[in-house]
Amino acid sequence: MKLKGKVKFVNKDKNLFFPTLRKRVDAYFSEKNIPTTANTTMKVKSVVMLLLYFLPFVVLLVFQPTYPLSLLLWFMMGLGIAGIGMSVMHDANHGAFSKSRRVNDLMGYTLNFVGGSAFNWKLQHNILHHTYTNVVELDEDIQDRLVLRFNPHSKVKVFHKIQWVYAFVFYGLLTLYWVVAKDFVQYALFKKTRVNTNTPAENRTWFAKLVAMKVLYFFIILGVPTLFFGIPFLQVLLGFLLMHFVAGIVLTVVFQLAHTVEGTSHPRPDEHGIIDNDWAIHQMNTTVNFSRNNKILSWYVGGLNFQIEHHLFPRVCHVHYPAIADIVKETATEFGIPYLENETFGQAVRSHIATLHRFGRLPGLNEAIG
Numbered sequence: 001m002k003l004k005g006k007v008k009f010v011n012k013d014k015n016l017f018f019p020t021l022r023k024r025v026d027a028y029f030s031e032k033n034i035p036t037t038a039n040t041t042m043k044v045k046s047v048v049m050l051l052l053y054f055l056p057f058v059v060l061l062v063f064q065p066t067y068p069l070s071l072l073l074w075f076m077m078g079l080g081i082a083g084i085g086m087s088v089m090h091d092a093n094h095g096a097f098s099k100s101r102r103v104n105d106l107m108g109y110t111l112n113f114v115g116g117s118a119f120n121w122k123l124q125h126n127i128l129h130h131t132y133t134n135v136v137e138l139d140e141d142i143q144d145r146l147v148l149r150f151n152p153h154s155k156v157k158v159f160h161k162i163q164w165v166y167a168f169v170f171y172g173l174l175t176l177y178w179v180v181a182k183d184f185v186q187y188a189l190f191k192k193t194r195v196n197t198n199t200p201a202e203n204r205t206w207f208a209k210l211v212a213m214k215v216l217y218f219f220i221i222l223g224v225p226t227l228f229f230g231i232p233f234l235q236v237l238l239g240f241l242l243m244h245f246v247a248g249i250v251l252t253v254v255f256q257l258a259h260t261v262e263g264t265s266h267p268r269p270d271e272h273g274i275i276d277n278d279w280a281i282h283q284m285n286t287t288v289n290f291s292r293n294n295k296i297l298s299w300y301v302g303g304l305n306f307q308i309e310h311h312l313f314p315r316v317c318h319v320h321y322p323a324i325a326d327i328v329k330e331t332a333t334e335f336g337i338p339y340l341e342n343e344t345f346g347q348a349v350r351s352h353i354a355t356l357h358r359f360g361r362l363p364g365l366n367e368a369i370g
Contacts, residue, residue: 006273007138009282017335018280018312024327025313029320036316038097045299045319046088046097046107053080053114057221060239061229074239078246081114081175085251087302087318093122096317114247115179115217117210120186123195130314134259134266134286135275142259142266146170149359150256151266160360164353171256174248176241179217183210253349258307261288261351262358263340281337283311289341290348292325297345308339 029036038046056073059065065073091097092107108118124140132138136151144150148167149160187207190196198206222240225231265285269275275282287307291297298305303318309325310318332339342348 007132007135007269007275008273009275009277009279011278011281012276013278015278015281015335017331017337018278020335021280021312021328021331024331025316025324028324028327034320035099036096036313036320037099038091038317039319042091042097042317042319049080049083049087050110051080052083053077056080060231061225064229064231067235070235071239071242074243075246078243079250081243081247082250082254083300083302084110084114085247086254086304087300089118089121090302090304091317093118094126094314096315112213112217115175115214115221117183117186117213119206120183120190123190124186126314127195130311133283133311134264135268136266137268141255148356150260152359153266153268156359156361163360164356167356168249168253171252172245172248174252176244176248179214179244183214253352254301254304256352257290257342257345257348258288258304259286260355260359261342261348262355263338263351264288280312284308284332284337284339287311287340288348288351289325289339291343291345292322292341293343294345298322305345308341 056076060070060073064070088097089108089111092104093111095101095104097104097107105118108122111118111121129139129141134142134151136143136153142150144154147157147159148163148170149156187196187203187210191203196203222233222236225236226233264287267275267277267282267285277285289306289308291305294305303310303321306318306321306325309316309321309328312328313324316324329339342351
């Protein structure tokens, strides 16, 4: 984080990969005469994902089913949170949902409906992760978390040896931590590191809104069922925890399969803050696709299995990624740049587990030198 504003990519060889690719992708949309933003499929999907979150909660309140069935409804809400995160707010907060900034803001705020903060997310994801992918000092998304080591440059601790076993339990805590504490931690962190460039007055206003939003969220999700519908609080709390455990596992696993797998690199800037690589080629070296041909999975995860295309063209709505993926792969092959992918979801998960295992042990001599 302390290197913010000093790190830059230098394309010393003047590689024409990305200018060529961009022209070809632009030509695709021009020839097809289609916008790069959401189409009907995307709009319908957005409605489905929002209903997957909100409708089970309404059913839970109005019909008050048996406890086992209520847990199923909370489980569905967890899938809904993940679906909103991957398929709705993600595109919107990248400005890829609509040409209208107002519409993008509105759909991006769906993250706030599930307890997060769109403002913080944009700083963490759009600025730090997308600009400095897999650069450990700057990419908030791949930095170590508590007992998890996600990169080869930090200190190995004894318990990391079995992180490939316990990691998925901690993945389930992601969204719970997010709604309880993460936004407040990031508020302080991003102010300190000046990733957040708001004025002090703007930050005071935003912090007040953040607190109000959190209070409202917890009142609705935990208070309303108990205070107004008489559902025992313990049942509500257990359902709430199940919901976030499901959402946390889905979101974290899908993200990790794109960056914490075999074949990706974790470059570091030199003493002058220079990364000797073209930014687009850096994205190709640090990002992996998976299950490109699985249409059902692609539909649910919002094209996040096409992470290469997303990192190169984040302002293109994900429903277009399958069409432009062949263009990206062909151009990469033409320029001799690797196009990293795992053909199946299972292969990607195995690759992630292998990477956790590798990062959990002391590095060999060659790794230490590199």
